[in-house]
Amino acid sequence: WTLSLAALRLPGLVLHDGLSPEFQEDFAGLGLEFGAVDVRNETRGEYRDWRGDTMDYAGTTEERERHWRMRQMRGHMSPNDLRVLVSLEELLRRRSQLAGKYVLLTDVNDLRLERNPFAFMQLMHGSYDLFVGDESQSNTAYMADWIEVCYRWELLGVNGRSPVVTQGTFFNNGIIGGRYEAVVWILERMVDEFWRMWTSSGYAMPYRICDMPIFNRILWRLLLH
Numbered sequence: 001w002t003l004s005l006a007a008l009r010l011p012g013l014v015l016h017d018g019l020s021p022e023f024q025e026d027f028a029g030l031g032l033e034f035g036a037v038d039v040r041n042e043t044r045g046e047y048r049d050w051r052g053d054t055m056d057y058a059g060t061t062e063e064r065e066r067h068w069r070m071r072q073m074r075g076h077m078s079p080n081d082l083r084v085l086v087s088l089e090e091l092l093r094r095r096s097q098l099a100g101k102y103v104l105l106t107d108v109n110d111l112r113l114e115r116n117p118f119a120f121m122q123l124m125h126g127s128y129d130l131f132v133g134d135e136s137q138s139n140t141a142y143m144a145d146w147i148e149v150c151y152r153w154e155l156l157g158v159n160g161r162s163p164v165v166t167q168g169t170f171f172n173n174g175i176i177g178g179r180y181e182a183v184v185w186i187l188e189r190m191v192d193e194f195w196r197m198w199t200s201s202g203y204a205m206p207y208r209i210c211d212m213p214i215f216n217r218i219l220w221r222l223l224l225h
Contacts, residue, residue, distance in 0.1 A: 004113040006030040014108065015086055037086050066188060069195045080209045081194065088187040104177035117177060129182035132219065133175030150210035173215035189218045
């Protein structure tokens with residue numbers, strides 16, 4: 001991932017919770033920026049964002065409410081799920097810098113960029129605002145365990161019948177890119193869904209891995225409606 005960014009001369013930001021200074025120095029010459037985040041639970045006192053800066057969150061009422069909810073869930077989520085919150089907050093802190101531009105969120109351990117993805121996004125400007133990864137596996141086979149863990153109470157009809165997709169294209173949230181506003185929107189919807197699950201009876205949030213089922217649920221609801 002790092003070498004492919006360097007070959008394409010693309011800037012990159014790595015969010016982490018403990019990479020050593022020596023590790024960061026080894027890659028400093030490749031144009032990477034490293035951002036340390038605090039993933040510990042902190043629900044009392046003055047709220048600080050993931051980078052430790054005091055957060056003066058002058059957003060809409062909906063945004064402030066979502067920010068408060070993120071604070072409550074912080075420290076009770078698996079790393080996979082927590083990265084959704086961390087990524088959203090990092091994008092929001094860079095709103096003035098990135099608004100109207102293209103961004104790309106990816107995994108780093110199993111992904112390599114062959115070409116400049118932003119050139120393709122710009123080519124598709126006006127037609128598509130959001131670009132995501134997908135897999136060849138069927139949802140039914142590949143996501144059965146995740147769906148069971150994350151949406152079992154809904155599949156059983158305990159808390160209503162909100163749709164959970166079990167067939168069709170499997171979208172991978174290890175790749176989310178597009179217009180800044182579109183990427184922020186999808187992350188906000190994911191945070192809202194995490195909160196809905198957090199406050200639903202029959203669901204215990206701590207350390208479950210639900211980012212992929214939630215991502216697919218949101219995208220398929222968009223496609224079906």
